[in-house]
Amino acid sequence: MNQPDRTVLALDAHGGDRGLDVSVPAALQALAEDPQLEICLVGDRHSLERALAQATQRADDRSRIHLLHAESVLGMDASPVQALRRGRDSSLWKAFEAVAEGRAGACVSGGNTAAMMAVGVKLLGTLPGIQRPALMAYVPRPRGRTGVLDLGANLNVSAQQLAQFAVMGSVTASAVEAVERPRIGLLNVGHEDGKGHETVREAHALLRSLPLNYVGFVEGHDIFGGKVDIAVCDGFVGNLVLKSSEGLARMLLEDLRGTLQGSLRSRLGAALARPALRRMVARLDPSAHNGAPLLGLDGVAIKSHGSADRTGMTRAIVEAGREARRKVHKRIEASLREFGLETST
């Protein structure tokens, strides 16, 4: 099914909280947005046929859709061990297998992150020097978006690993975002050289010696301030920063909704301002930035948020298409070698 100008993606159609109800319409939406895509829906063949029949109007809507049957589905709470032991017939496994065997350029799943990591490492392997893949998410900022990594896969990291994250983030942003020399920052409790614990100080020295556009230490507020394109941190910090930001954004938007529904006067005001407010909420909506690459695997894999809606899943699929087309993993491998970071410490 691989045509030279086509990018084939394997989509774990059962991944995510809402399974086929989200993944099938999202796949069709992504195909409409990106005419070079082909999507291989991985899951229970009968359910997929049924969902497709409901979602598509004409036969030619299906010309760029393929089906790949999988016997089972991994639950959202599947552990890595369960995924590896009992997951071989699952839609997640089959999606990764399609990438490993060269039948797809990337896979996408909204399933359990740890299970996805484990299956990804097993089937695709990691790049030389990478112990575990890192997860990078995008957050909005006044113009564009900032990539933050790692988000939870690597809790205790060395300075060398932080430098690897920086390289992987930089390569991805320049390949996918068309940012020529992405500005890289290392998250710390202050900008000054002596700040922070030993690992970040060591990573700071290492990053300065590399031919990256490294701007130095940055602070928490710089993530949303537009000072950097990529913010680097260990997975413990990254996970907490991202999840607390999600929590705060949710509270603020709910507050705004409640505020505007308060008095008659506010309701009238809100009605008038609605189109502008909708645009703002849409831009801030995590769905608009869904699609987190697992970087460091020898292949392209994109994690979609478990609770992603159709818009969110569409974004993750389109992101996968871009990364597959640019063979981001091969560029990362070349850069790690060029920078002497291809050995693990």
Add this chain to the structure above:
Amino acid sequence: MNQPDRTVLALDAHGGDRGLDVSVPAALQALAEDPQLEICLVGDRHSLERALAQATQRADDRSRIHLLHAESVLGMDASPVQALRRGRDSSLWKAFEAVAEGRAGACVSGGNTAAMMAVGVKLLGTLPGIQRPALMAYVPRPRGRTGVLDLGANLNVSAQQLAQFAVMGSVTASAVEAVERPRIGLLNVGHEDGKGHETVREAHALLRSLPLNYVGFVEGHDIFGGKVDIAVCDGFVGNLVLKSSEGLARMLLEDLRGTLQGSLRSRLGAALARPALRRMVARLDPSAHNGAPLLGLDGVAIKSHGSADRTGMTRAIVEAGREARRKVHKRIEASLREFGLETST
């Protein structure tokens, strides 16, 4: 100047980016809000006299204000070493000295945090078992506020230190917030027992053994979700979570402002909804939650944000009054001893 029903505070009047312009009006505002307060303004006597003359209308406005002269001012970028070596004549030092000598029940400063820590440890000393004080900030949530600690003083912490933070936060919330059994959460990358690195898992086991209202591991979004009253983490994580949240809140509010000023229709809508929006912004404003106690010192000291405005500084002063009145440090000392956490590891 100590009357039995009065609480005397020493205010470093030069601390903070805007010095006397903020601290003097804030002091008067705090006195108006809390009739039991007396405030000792610490700084250059002449400048203070002038600022007071401008800010007060009648002589009796000054009945609860005292002046304490200080020869010098520590800059906002003063290092701990500079503060200790050359800071003995500074307003910060004199404010802490007033607490150390029992002339004030608490001190407040908007100066450099690290310098404040150093001077606080030097003059007040730490409580038994505490290596360095922890900084606790409050963040808004749908109802009330959540205390988060530590915010940057302790970058590498042991499980025992995390447990000490939990006790200090719990005691403070129950004394000051009148929360009977504050719900304590330990920040981690997931709720499940096996999640996270060794230190948080060890702290989790320790916290479960203590007679606290410990609810277990919580995630980043729980800070703003109202699941806990106190969220505990190391200072590296706490600093990044707080500063990234501040950055996000600032971006969202600016976005909202820009959105509502866009079209004529939006501007009209915004004008109608303005009173409601103002209330919302005021609630989310960091000023409304200013005043971070340094916990673990043998005395009460409150850090005000360097960029705090008059409203913010007023909140910090009122907070200091509450903590001084309840002798929070003595309650913390008693709890640490009761829980067997009075030895440092």
